[in-house]
Amino acid sequence: MLYAGFMPAAPPPLPQPQENAGPPELLQLGTGTDEDEPCLRADAARNRARLLEAAERLVAEHGAGALTMEAVAAAACVGKGTVFRRFGDRTGLLAALLDHSERKFQAALLSGPPPLGPGAPPVERLRAFGCALLRRSIDELDLLLAGEPSAERRHTFPPRRFLRHHVALLLREAVPDADSELLSHTLMAYLDAALIHHLTRQCGLPAERVREGWLDLVARVTRTDTPDPGSVPPAVAPSA
Numbered sequence: 727m728l729y730a731g732f733m734p735a736a737p738p739p740l741p742q743p744q745e746n747a748g749p750p751e752l753l754q755l756g757t758g759t760d761e762d763e764p765c766l767r768a769d770a771a772r773n774r775a776r777l778l779e780a781a782e783r784l785v786a787e788h789g790a791g792a793l794t795m796e797a798v799a800a801a802a803c804v805g806k807g808t809v810f811r812r813f814g815d816r817t818g819l820l821a822a823l824l825d826h827s828e829r830k831f832q833a834a835l836l837s838g839p840p841p842l843g844p845g846a847p848p849v850e851r852l853r854a855f856g857c858a859l860l861r862r863s864i865d866e867l868d869l870l871l872a873g874e875p876s877a878e879r880r881h882t883f884p885p886r887r888f889l890r891h892h893v894a895l896l897l898r899e900a901v902p903d904a905d906s907e908l909l910s911h912t913l914m915a916y917l918d919a920a921l922i923h924h925l926t927r928q929c930g931l932p933a934e935r936v937r938e939g940w941l942d943l944v945a946r947v948t949r950t951d952t953p954d955p956g957s958v959p960p961a962v963a964p965s966a
Contacts, residue, residue, distance in 0.1 A: 774812055784801055789868040841853070842854040859917045864922065886914070890910050894906045894910035901947065916940060
């Protein structure tokens with residue numbers, strides 16, 4: 727049995743890194759974009775959302791490497807200058823896309839319907855979390871890899887820190903005698919975008935096998951039975 731007999735009953739939390747870990751998690755601060763402005767900016771916010779939707783379609787169809795300001799302008803039927811005014815450059819556009827995706831996913835965790843959102847038992851929420859993040863990673867793999875932080879920032883990157891903290895909280899409820907802080911890193915490693923790229927694109931594993939592996943991992947860590955894969959509905963990407 728994992729960790730039986732040598733883990734402390736109430737392990738201390740991991741110390742916070744001493745280096746600058748960046749700004750707070752995304753849902754705790756404004757982006758400084760039009761969507762955070764008062765209602766007189768509603769038209770600008772709608773235009774920005776339209777551009778992001780066009781960019782998302784392009785990434786889904788052609789990959790992040792093919793994303794250009796000109797392509798987004800054409801897909802959204804606006805002038806190229808509009809895209810540059812909204813996002814500055816391609817790097818700003820990619821950052822805005824990642825921020826948009828992270829906010830939708832975080833909102834689903836915090837206030838969406840169960841089992842991904844509140845209201846389900848912690849083990850069910852862990853299963854749903856991994857299935858949803860795997861689905862998102864496969865759907866947006868090129869975008870996530872393009873925005874991958876450097877090695878020294880990988881574990882202090884605010885969105886990833888938020889998700890790991892969410893997993894740690896669920897583990898603390900599901901297996902209170904385990905070291906939820908360290909185990910949360912283990913579970914998040916399985917959901918890493920670079921690993922998903924390796925498994926699905928380089929090794930050719932079907933997404934369903936990766937998903938079943940997540941359900942098996944959660945069962946072993948939480949000391950619960952592995953559910954029949956057909957009994958766990960495939961998680962869908964959070965809606966816009």
